[in-house]
Amino acid sequence: MARQRIAIIGAGPSGIAALRAFESAERAGEEIPEVVAYEKQDDWGGQWNYDWRSGIDQYGEPVHSSMYRNLWSNGPKEALEFAEYTFDEHFGRPISSYPPREVLWDYIDGRVRTTNVKDKVRFSTAVRWVEHHEDRDIFTVTVEDLKNHRTTSSEFDRVIVATGHFSFPHVPEFQGIETFPGTLHHAHDFRGAEKLADQRVLLIGASYSAEDIGVQAFKMGARSVTMSYRSGPMGYDWPEGMEELPLLERFEGTTAHFSNGETREFDAVILCTGYLHKYPFLPSNLALQSGNNIYPAGLYRGVVWQGNPKVYYLGAQDQWFTFNMFDAQAWYVRDLIMGRAELPTAAERAEHLQDWHRRFQGVGGDADAVRFQAEYIRDLIEATDYPMFDLDEVVRIFLAWKDDKKKNILTYRDKPYRSVMTGSLAAEHHTTWLQELDDSLERYLST
């Protein structure tokens, strides 16, 4: 049998995990398939590959990253650590639990920097269209080399979709919003809180983006920060100048009317209303359709597309766990592809899917969701040779983190956690998050 050809779409943390999974089998002496990863940006790292542009990038493609200059990890790094490449190994000394974006990019990059996997990535290359040919059970992947505008098509036996799902903003309509004359955009296009200094800022949404852009705006001297929720308030003990209000009902110029009858005047509005799962390069029978949740329908074990089990998705879930979950998924998908793990029949998969979907529907509240995701990961790791780690302890870290945030939303990032991989305790950082105005790697690593 000819060597299989595998296309990976996207080289963010998930796509890199897939590359790493194959490389690790190769290092163990196995013959691996021919792997080609397509990445539309000039470098890898996905969301962590910061772009000062917003909207459209230098190639005319939608800007991928939603991250901003001031972004720091919003969960302890001990919850996302790779089981087979630790922070201690990368940095050679303990660092704090909540590093800024550039530091985490360095860590992701560091794991694969010295391997040959970068050669397998076709950078600045956007996947335009994927087609499955029933007759030969093969995929044609059509891509555009963005630097020279050439399109080409190649055939693959399997396709791994690793394009993320926090890049296409969900931008709902609000009555009268077209009359708002101030700064107005989605969190996806937010690049830094400095421009909000002295402004009256409205953030619509009540999740991580609203919370973090809120505290960033506060940190940078916004005159006021109002957060508007639909389902319920975040309920943190906000500092003076920050408040939560129920849903925004309509705008009249600079005036916003809320559902409790209150009104406020604003200079800037940022829609923190989440993202769309969107795969514009896939025909609808291969494209996942899902909201942002921890068990998207139609994915066996969260990764195998039930409609065509030669299509895989990585990182398609809402994310408590991130990097190590992507690893667990990638190792399992690799083993399916290489025949090291067996794919159950369609009927068995459907049953398994139903079973987990039922469990998912029983999940009540965040603590439960974290445990659910931990069990999901355990199930994957058990099927592979990825190093098992203490998932229960990570669950405890997540719960303590939530507690820290409840106690003080402005200081939770200053607390150190202990690595479940190495047992070593994180460093206390030289500067508290609230006082630190320089988010660079250089500054972070300075002592």
Add this chain to the structure above:
Amino acid sequence: MARQRIAIIGAGPSGIAALRAFESAERAGEEIPEVVAYEKQDDWGGQWNYDWRSGIDQYGEPVHSSMYRNLWSNGPKEALEFAEYTFDEHFGRPISSYPPREVLWDYIDGRVRTTNVKDKVRFSTAVRWVEHHEDRDIFTVTVEDLKNHRTTSSEFDRVIVATGHFSFPHVPEFQGIETFPGTLHHAHDFRGAEKLADQRVLLIGASYSAEDIGVQAFKMGARSVTMSYRSGPMGYDWPEGMEELPLLERFEGTTAHFSNGETREFDAVILCTGYLHKYPFLPSNLALQSGNNIYPAGLYRGVVWQGNPKVYYLGAQDQWFTFNMFDAQAWYVRDLIMGRAELPTAAERAEHLQDWHRRFQGVGGDADAVRFQAEYIRDLIEATDYPMFDLDEVVRIFLAWKDDKKKNILTYRDKPYRSVMTGSLAAEHHTTWLQELDDSLERYLST
């Protein structure tokens, strides 16, 4: 022979011109091909269909329109008037020469409002991929219905590309720009000048966007407006508070360094650096590659793709003339498709292309370019039954308009011109452009 099937991609002014061209043949009793237009927005009008969103739209697609609330025609309407549907006919009375966006949308829409052509448009439907099958000389057009996420493919004999070329911003790199902390985006994402009140604004570029966003910002009370040119200054007699500087060399935080050694501090930067010709739904052998110029290479008579003469482009040129030029192109393409005009051989087309390309290269300066485009249109109209109009007089209108701008960049929009179609003189508007703060159709038509 079976009835031909024609796909039109895009229902902006150019796509509507194509629909109208076929409808006009049908009204004259001819049997027309089966025509399907795909339009990714919920309504037609292209650039003139304003979207308050920037970056990404409600379906996760790149926002198409680059227009802003405050946008008014920047050339006299007498230069763009349809030869077969006049402003007098539409509005029933003279209006001024420079109407705001909503008024022009109404005019475009009005021509086809009472026809059946809207039924031929599949709205909220994005073209994803076009493929030409050599063996059967047929095109497969794959589209996504954005409301229900369904992709479908259909076969067509010919494809008309009418997707415009002012929607994918050209966003070049500038040294240090990632350190600029203020408002920063491309003109494509500009939605209104009100937010620039009291700000020190830098516009990079020296063409229509820089000029008009500049005067809009001035009108709305910007503290200062600086425009930075690469090739040469616009050279208008700017009011106090507006200035032109040579090319921006680098940013250091809020400080911009210019190539003449000067520096300035800014609160907001808007890149008015033009747009990319981009056709992400086309394989590279069908995709036009061009800068923004009045005679893009590879298009016979500016419309027939030399690489495959069953592919047509409308409105692919830089635009002095707009609506009536799109009409002339659409009528000619219709006649080619319906066999009413004869397509020369590939060799003859190549020769014609070379000939016009040589003429194009001889064009020196704006007045020459306007004349060139007028001759180009004359050549097209002569080949069709589109009503010929006094192109020489329109050239004179353009030259007078340029003169008006030289005289006073803040008042040129107050001057009335005479229609070459009806001979009637435009109205003097009830309010001067500089004093008018309401850009709505309702206000415009109020007396």
